[in-house]
Each structure stands twice: as structure tokens, then as C-alpha cells.
Amino acid sequence: MNKSKYSVPLLMLATILAGTLSPMQSAVNGELGHWLNDGNACAVISFASGLVVMFFIIMAKKETRQQFASIPSLIKNRKIPLRNWFAGMCGAMVVFSEGASASALGVATFQTALISALILSGLLCDRFGIGVDEKKYFTSYRVIGAIFAVVATIFVVSPQWHSTSFILLAILPFMAGLLAGWQPAGNAKVAEATGSMLVSITWNFIVGFTILGIALLIRISLGHVSVQLPDTWWMYLGGPLGLMSIGLMAILVRGLGLLMLGVASTAGQLLGSVLIDVLIPSLGNTVYFVTLVGTVFALLGAIVTTIPDFKTARLAESEAQS
Structure with missing residues (x-):
């Protein structure tokens, strides 16, 4: 009984804390991109470090080695639609935007723009059946949630309306979020085909690293960087x-x-973003009042968007119990 009473709040708290890892990643990649003065190079290094870790994890077990080795035949036989094998491109865009803009925008602004776009992307993907098995039509809750997401983005960029470069930089995480909204569905299909989420994550890193690495090598050979x-x-x-x-x-x-x-991790991402900008002044990021308002709107958007699904899940649970 006690376990039932306290497990969900504890898991929610753990998820909020886990959600703070995302803005931490944005802060690290933002500083790396600032040091290198190149978002492309930053993204390649970030993907490479993650790929090294996943290589040792995959190689540690015979089963995952075999599952990974099956990828060429799965692609050849069209086990799943070809586009799913390129979901890592979406992650590449997110990491690239971190290196190119997180340092200049501030972690809170970057994460709010990214999350707001993820909400919009999820709404559109659900509506048109992109990467999901069942379409979910627009409802008042979903539309209101999307409006909150747009308002959140407007709030966080409003202090710098006069700066064209700032607005252009803010477009990067927003566009990355629109693309990344489909990425989990693509990765899930790869995991289903290979039989392992670990293999899917590793493949995701390989795709992102390869595409970004090729782009970087071309730029280096041309003397651009x-x-x-x-x-x-x-x-x-x-x-x-x-x-x-x-x-x-x-x-x-x-x-x-x-x-x-989804709601708890979003709360963690937004809370972590603001705390990083406030508690680490050496990053040089200013947290405006409207930035805080924007983060609240993004969180509200995430909560409101899930209301219809939450009601459906509760109804299904009650019917199952009866």
C-alpha cells in the first residue's frame, strides 16, 4: 500500500531530475560550440563521444552484437520503411543547433524553443499519422497546447526582437524540434526491427555522426574550417x-x-534550463522575466496537450478494472 502511495511521486521526481540532463547537454555542447566557433564540429565531437560509449555497450553482449550485425540485411529487405533508418538525422540537427546557438541564446531560451517545437511537431505527427500507428485528431486541448507552445517561443525571444541574428539563431532549435518530434517514432521502428533499443540508439548515433562528419570533412577540405x-x-x-x-x-x-x-521530463528540462542560466553566471546568459513566463507557457502546453490522452488512458484503466 505504501509503495503504491509513494512510488508515482518518487518516479515523477526522478523523471524531473533526469529531465535536467537535457539542458546540461545543451550547456556543454553550447560551450563546446562556442570554443570551437563551429556548430558542425561540436556536433561531430558530441556524437563521437556518445558513439564510443555505445560501441562498448553493444560489443559487451553476443546478442546485441548479432542484432547490430543484422542491420544491413534488414535495410536491404525493407523490413521497415527506409526513412526510419535515417531518424538519426533529426538528432544531428538538434545537436548541431546546440553547438551553433545554445551559448548565444542561453540554455533556457534554447530549451523552450526546442520543446515548444517538439509539442507542435508531436501534434502534427499524431494528426497526419506520421510515425504513429493511429491518427489522433485535433481537439480543443491539443490546439490550446500548441498555442501555448507558440506563445512560449514568442516570450523567450521577445527581449531580443531588435536583434536579427538572435532571432535567426532561435530558429535553429525551433526547426530542430519540429524535425525531432518524429525521431522517437523512427527509432522505435528500428528497435522493433532489430529487437533492441540499444542497437537502435547506436544506429541513431552512427547516422548522425556519419552525416555531420562528412559535412565537416568537406568543409575542412575546402579550407572553410x-x-x-x-x-x-x-x-x-x-x-x-x-x-x-x-x-x-x-x-x-x-x-x-x-x-x-512526457510532462515530468518537460518540467525537468525547463527547470534545469533556468537553473543553469541563473546558477552559472560564467555562461553569460541573462534570464529575463519573460523567459520565465515562456518556460511556464511551454510547460502548460505540454500538460494541456496530454489531457485528452490522459482521460482516455484513465477510462481504459477503469474499464479494465471493472
Whole structure:
């Protein structure tokens, strides 16, 4: 009885804390991108560090090695639609935008723009059946949630309306969020085909690293950029932080379900973003009052958007019990 009473609040708290890993990753990649002065190079390093970790995890077990080795035949036989194998491109865009804009925008503004776009993307993907098995039509709750997301983005960029460069930078995480809204569905299909989420995550990193790496090599060969690796150890933690976030969410979802996990992780992301900007002044990011208002609107958007699904889930649960 006590377990039932306290387990959900504790899991919610754990998810909020796990959600703070995402803004931590944005802060690390933002500083790395600022140091390198190149978002492309930053993204390659971030993906490479995560890929190294996943390589050792995959190679540790015979089963995952075999599952990973099956990927070429699965692609050839069109086990799943080809587009799902390129879901890592969406993650590549997110990491690239972190390196290119998180330092200049501030973590709170970056994460709010990203999350707001994720809400909009999820709404559109559900409506048109993109990456989901069943379409979910527009409802008043979903539309209101999307409006909150748009308002949140407007709030966080409003202090810098006069700066064209700031607005252009803010478009990067917003566009990345629109693309990344489909990414979990693509990764889930890869996991289903290979039989392993670990293999799916590894493949996701390989795709992102390959695409970004090719782009970087072309730019280096043309003399457009030169890369000097930083000697600050924590600048290499972007990839591992992302992996930790993915792993913890995969564990916590079993106790909370997708709806509560989504809201709690969003709360953690937004709270962590503001705390990083406030508590680490050396990053040079200003948290305006409208930034705080924007984060609240983004959180409200995430909560309101889940209301119809939450009601459906509760109804299904009550029917099952009866």
C-alpha cells in the first residue's frame, strides 16, 4: 500500500531530475560550440563521444552484437520503411543547433524553443499519422497546447526582437524540434526491427555522426574550417549526457507511462534550463522575466496537450478494472 502511495511521486521526481540532463547537454555542447566557433564540429565531437560509449555497450553482449550485425540485411529487405533508418538525422540537427546557438541564446531560451517545437511537431505527427500507428485528431486541448507552445517561443525571444541574428539563431532549435518530434517514432521502428533499443540508439548515433562528419570533412577540405580539440574534459560529455537521459527515460517510462513521463521530463528540462542560466553566471546568459513566463507557457502546453490522452488512458484503466 505504501509503495503504491509513494512510488508515482518518487518516479515523477526522478523523471524531473533526469529531465535536467537535457539542458546540461545543451550547456556543454553550447560551450563546446562556442570554443570551437563551429556548430558542425561540436556536433561531430558530441556524437563521437556518445558513439564510443555505445560501441562498448553493444560489443559487451553476443546478442546485441548479432542484432547490430543484422542491420544491413534488414535495410536491404525493407523490413521497415527506409526513412526510419535515417531518424538519426533529426538528432544531428538538434545537436548541431546546440553547438551553433545554445551559448548565444542561453540554455533556457534554447530549451523552450526546442520543446515548444517538439509539442507542435508531436501534434502534427499524431494528426497526419506520421510515425504513429493511429491518427489522433485535433481537439480543443491539443490546439490550446500548441498555442501555448507558440506563445512560449514568442516570450523567450521577445527581449531580443531588435536583434536579427538572435532571432535567426532561435530558429535553429525551433526547426530542430519540429524535425525531432518524429525521431522517437523512427527509432522505435528500428528497435522493433532489430529487437533492441540499444542497437537502435547506436544506429541513431552512427547516422548522425556519419552525416555531420562528412559535412565537416568537406568543409575542412575546402579550407572553410579548421578544428582544434579542446583540452577541457567536460566539453566531451555532451554525448554521454544524452545517453544517460535516454537510458533513464527508458527505465522510468515503465513505472509512469508515456503521458506522465512526457510532462515530468518537460518540467525537468525547463527547470534545469533556468537553473543553469541563473546558477552559472560564467555562461553569460541573462534570464529575463519573460523567459520565465515562456518556460511556464511551454510547460502548460505540454500538460494541456496530454489531457485528452490522459482521460482516455484513465477510462481504459477503469474499464479494465471493472
